Amino acid sequence: MPPPDVILASVLDGLLLGFVYGLAAMGLTLIWGVMEVINLAHGPVITLGMFGLFFLFQELGLHPYLALPLVVVGGLLLGLLIYGVAVHRVLDAPHLSTLLATFSVNMMIIGLGTAAFTTTPRNVDFSLGAVEIGPLRLLGTRVVAALAAVLFTLALYAFLYRTRTGKMVRAVANNRAAAELMGIPSTRILALSFGIGTLLATGAGGLIATLFPFNIFTGGVYELKSFVICVLGGLGNPTGALLGGIILGFIEGFIPPFLPVGWTPVIEFVLFVVILLIRPSGLLGAR
Amino acid sequence: MKRLKAPALWTILAAVAVAGIWPLLNRSATLREDMFLILMFVTLASSLNILLGYTGYVNFGHIVFFGLGGYIGFYLISQQGWHLIPAALAAALVTTLLAALMGGAVLRLRGAYFALATLGINEATRAFVTNFKPFGEATGLSLHFSRYQEYGGPASALWFTYALLVIVTLVTLLVSYLVKTSKFGLGLMAIREDEDAAMVLGIHAPRAKTIAFALSAFFPAIVGTLFFFKNGNIEPGDAFRLHMSIEGIVMIMLGGFGTVTGPVIGSAVYERLRGYLLTTPLFKDLQLFFAGMLLLIIILFVPSGFIGWLRERSARLREVLQ
Amino acid sequence: MTDQVILQIEGVTKRFGGLVAVNQVSFEIREGEILGLIGPNGAGKTTLFNVINGVYAPDEGRVIFRGEVISGLPSYEVARKGIARAHQVVRPLNELTVLENVVVGAAYGRRNLPLGEAARVADEVLEFVGLAPKRHLLAGKLNVAEKKRLEMARALAAQPYLILLDEVLAGLNPGEVAAMLDVVRQIRERGITILMIEHLMHAVMNVSDRIVVLDYGSKIAMGTPQEVANDPKVIEAYLGDPKMAQHLLEEQGENEEGGADGHS
Numbered sequence: 001m002p003p004p005d006v007i008l009a010s011v012l013d014g015l016l017l018g019f020v021y022g023l024a025a026m027g028l029t030l031i032w033g034v035m036e037v038i039n040l041a042h043g044p045v046i047t048l049g050m051f052g053l054f055f056l057f058q059e060l061g062l063h064p065y066l067a068l069p070l071v072v073v074g075g076l077l078l079g080l081l082i083y084g085v086a087v088h089r090v091l092d093a094p095h096l097s098t099l100l101a102t103f104s105v106n107m108m109i110i111g112l113g114t115a116a117f118t119t120t121p122r123n124v125d126f127s128l129g130a131v132e133i134g135p136l137r138l139l140g141t142r143v144v145a146a147l148a149a150v151l152f153t154l155a156l157y158a159f160l161y162r163t164r165t166g167k168m169v170r171a172v173a174n175n176r177a178a179a180e181l182m183g184i185p186s187t188r189i190l191a192l193s194f195g196i197g198t199l200l201a202t203g204a205g206g207l208i209a210t211l212f213p214f215n216i217f218t219g220g221v222y223e224l225k226s227f228v229i230c231v232l233g234g235l236g237n238p239t240g241a242l243l244g245g246i247i248l249g250f251i252e253g254f255i256p257p258f259l260p261v262g263w264t265p266v267i268e269f270v271l272f273v274v275i276l277l278i279r280p281s282g283l284l285g286a287r
Numbered sequence: 288m289k290r291l292k293a294p295a296l297w298t299i300l301a302a303v304a305v306a307g308i309w310p311l312l313n314r315s316a317t318l319r320e321d322m323f324l325i326l327m328f329v330t331l332a333s334s335l336n337i338l339l340g341y342t343g344y345v346n347f348g349h350i351v352f353f354g355l356g357g358y359i360g361f362y363l364i365s366q367q368g369w370h371l372i373p374a375a376l377a378a379a380l381v382t383t384l385l386a387a388l389m390g391g392a393v394l395r396l397r398g399a400y401f402a403l404a405t406l407g408i409n410e411a412t413r414a415f416v417t418n419f420k421p422f423g424e425a426t427g428l429s430l431h432f433s434r435y436q437e438y439g440g441p442a443s444a445l446w447f448t449y450a451l452l453v454i455v456t457l458v459t460l461l462v463s464y465l466v467k468t469s470k471f472g473l474g475l476m477a478i479r480e481d482e483d484a485a486m487v488l489g490i491h492a493p494r495a496k497t498i499a500f501a502l503s504a505f506f507p508a509i510v511g512t513l514f515f516f517k518n519g520n521i522e523p524g525d526a527f528r529l530h531m532s533i534e535g536i537v538m539i540m541l542g543g544f545g546t547v548t549g550p551v552i553g554s555a556v557y558e559r560l561r562g563y564l565l566t567t568p569l570f571k572d573l574q575l576f577f578a579g580m581l582l583l584i585i586i587l588f589v590p591s592g593f594i595g596w597l598r599e600r601s602a603r604l605r606e607v608l609q
Numbered sequence: 610m611t612d613q614v615i616l617q618i619e620g621v622t623k624r625f626g627g628l629v630a631v632n633q634v635s636f637e638i639r640e641g642e643i644l645g646l647i648g649p650n651g652a653g654k655t656t657l658f659n660v661i662n663g664v665y666a667p668d669e670g671r672v673i674f675r676g677e678v679i680s681g682l683p684s685y686e687v688a689r690k691g692i693a694r695a696h697q698v699v700r701p702l703n704e705l706t707v708l709e710n711v712v713v714g715a716a717y718g719r720r721n722l723p724l725g726e727a728a729r730v731a732d733e734v735l736e737f738v739g740l741a742p743k744r745h746l747l748a749g750k751l752n753v754a755e756k757k758r759l760e761m762a763r764a765l766a767a768q769p770y771l772i773l774l775d776e777v778l779a780g781l782n783p784g785e786v787a788a789m790l791d792v793v794r795q796i797r798e799r800g801i802t803i804l805m806i807e808h809l810m811h812a813v814m815n816v817s818d819r820i821v822v823l824d825y826g827s828k829i830a831m832g833t834p835q836e837v838a839n840d841p842k843v844i845e846a847y848l849g850d851p852k853m854a855q856h857l858l859e860e861q862g863e864n865e866e867g868g869a870d871g872h873s
């Protein structure tokens with residue numbers, strides 16, 4: 001049994017990361033919740049968030065946290081574009097069509113990204129030092145990333161529950177046909193929802209870029225994590241995504257002191273399949 | 288058997304046989320390698336089509352059968368000294384059995400939930416194999432050069448493997464056709480159209496789906512063994528490449544969902560196109576981008592694929608083109 | 610019609626959460642009979658069908674078919690035992706042809722036929738319901754009236770002992786209704802027992818031997834069309850829809866005329 005402070009440090013690290021995972025998953029789950037589309041371009045969109053932040057930092061010398069708002073605005077626009085080009089026309093087609101349409105966007109982004117950025121790893125060379133609490137040492141960038149993820153979540157909820165447009169998003173998510181009868185411009189709301197979903201994904205990507213090196217394929221890893229998280233928290237539920245992210249972060253922090261790190265994904269994905277089978281509405285969802 | 292008198296079946300089998308035998312006559316190794324990939328994708332796509340096209344269940348993890356079968360076969364050959372043929376068959380049987388067990392559970396999920404679960408199974412298996420000692424963990428397994436002696440040296444081992452692949456491909460297509468035109472296949476298609484209605488009509492959907500799932504696992508497992516035997520090594524990244532799973536779906540969509548010929552044409556066109564893009568300097572770096580664009584165009588404008596599009600033209604074509 | 614009971618419903622209850630959709634319903638159907646099942650919208654008629662053919666297991670009670678308890682069996686087993694169904698909301702297998710749809714019914718129905726024989730049965734049934742000219746069309750391309758016939762054809766092709774018809778006349782024009790009623794009568798001539806839900810009062814009164822009335826999930830009346838039409842509880846059940854009550858009374862007269870042909 002490893003010493004308790006090693007476990008605690010590892011768990012805390014994992015938990016902080018979990019908030020960022022949760023943020024990424026929130027983008028995926030929002031899109032599913034509003035239009036029942038599993039966005040298979042989620043990973044590359046996260047990657048674009050990473051590259052966006054990287055270039056604003058590296059080329060324009062912007063402070064990473066000032067660059068982040070620009071990155072997410074780009075993410076929003078990107079989402080609107082993806083929705084308009086690839087998603088809108090197949091929204092009412094069978095699931096396979098939306099899955100493949102978003103996957104085609106995935107291929108296009110990765111294709112363009114590989115050509116433009118190559119596959120060499122990049123790194124946002126930026127540090128905030130560390131916070132020391134007793135024997136524990138928390139990296140500043142991780143603490144800020146977790147806080148930023150919480151801020152994004154609060155902003156999302158303020159939008160969904162306090163603004164007129166946000167209420168329309170919820171109405172469309174609830175029942176599109178009824179919302180249309182009430183005069184809600186559903187196409188615009190759907191496009192906006194998709195945009196917000198990608199906004200959250202690029203936001204998560206930007207934050208992750210301040211933590212780890214990455215290349216064009218890195219987003220794929222977080223896409224898979226997002227699936228796991230969405231299933232933990234219940235597909236379509238943003239709070240569930242944040243909680244699911246924290247659970248995943250906890251697992252990732254808690255397991256390594258006990259087992260070789262390679263077993264973590266085994267446990268994650270087995271958990272994922274098992275939860276899908278026994279509780280497809282997620283740990284939090286009603287049965 | 289009246290069904291076996293269908294000209295469409297023999298046309299496609301003959302076409303594949305001729306294309307398959309061509310490199311054997313030419314003794315051209317490059318041609319063989321090109322054809323190997325195409326035939327491999329034909330079997331992957333055709334077997335996937337049994338579940339995806341006939342039954343309507345979107346399997347994102349089809350490649351897990353290829354990877355798992357590949358690992359089992361490769362293990363038997365490299366660690367247990369088995370011959371390629373029994374190893375491939377054993378791998379296929381074990382994989383099919385595992386699929387049957389898994390299918391019973393996952394096939395209760397429908398739509399996107401099923402798709403996600405299959406993706407999870409692939410990733411869980413990959414992660415497990417990466418930590419599994421007998422399969423060489425993250426580095427995988429490799430075959431000692433001398434093991435090819437049994438087949439008359441490395442060169443003839445490659446030809447031998449290729450010849451086996453040609454046979455496996457033909458058998459896969461025959462099975463795909465027989466399933467499609469059988470009562471069982473009709474039941475699968477009824478499930479695809481409306482599972483609850485199909486059950487009310489008397490179709491034992493849970494059993495039919497599980498059989499389709501298990502059957503779709505058999506051929507990829509053989510092909511996995513052949514492919515990795517040919518390569519001489521196997522590692523988790525190559526065996527469980529999610530991307531390949533989805534490419535299989537793309538090929539089916541390209542040629543025509545739920546038809547026997549569709550996946551053949553789709554695989555051939557997709558593979559050739561990729562080969563062309565890869566060897567044309569202008570497109571080389573952007574091949575994935577163009578492949579994605581092609582896919583999007585198909586989804587948006589020709590969702591039933593090439594063969595599907597033809598079949599929609601007339602009832603006669605619908606009957607001829609299975 | 611014989612006196613042999615083919616289907617017994619014994620105290621069947623089906624709940625959805627707090628809602629009791631079917632409440633302690635009991636009745637029986639005799640072999641060769643046409644039994645009409647009526648009641649206001651939401652009375653639980655379709656749900657009762659779903660319990661009979663195994664889409665749902667009842668929360669209480671049982672269903673006995675030809676001496677065998679079938680409640681709790683999955684729908685595909687019930688189909689094999691010889692109960693077929695035409696759905697209220699049509700469910701064509703869209704991307705299959707009309708013929709293939711009917712072949713599914715024949716191949717997987719009570720007799721579990723091989724494809725060749727199933728195709729022969731299907732051809733005959735398509736001829737019978739008048740869909741033969743459309744046999745090679747995709748089922749999704751049919752119009753509503755044709756889709757209703759297809760539902761019927763698929764159920765018939767199963768060669769069942771008992772057929773459940775759920776509002777097969779709804780949405781049809783008067784000419785189509787008359788044609789469909791003809792088909793219903795001919796089904797009975799073939800010795801198939803019929804349990805039919807119908808909203809069109811004059812039609813169901815006309816064609817049924819007996820009628821069961823459901824209201825809020827409970828059986829409130831059962832008897833010959835005349836008895837039911839004169840039952841104050843039935844009239845009250847339809848009071849939410851006064852026009853319906855009026856119809857009931859009016860069409861009783863029609864039914865008496867219809868009864869004069871002595872069908873049964």
Ligand SMILES: Nc1ncnc2c1ncn2[C@@H]1O[C@H](COP(=O)(O)OP(=O)(O)O)[C@@H](O)[C@H]1O
Nearest residue numbers: 625628630648649650651652653654655656657
């Ligand atoms: N699957 C279901 N889940 C929840 N409630 C249902 C379901 N099916 C039917 N109901 C409810 O049960 C009641 C009876 O419905 P139904 O049997 O369709 O009535 P009918 O066919 O007599 O019009 C209605 O209140 C309906 O809303």
Ligand SMILES: [Mg+2]
Nearest residue numbers: 654655656697
């Ligand atoms: Mg009803």
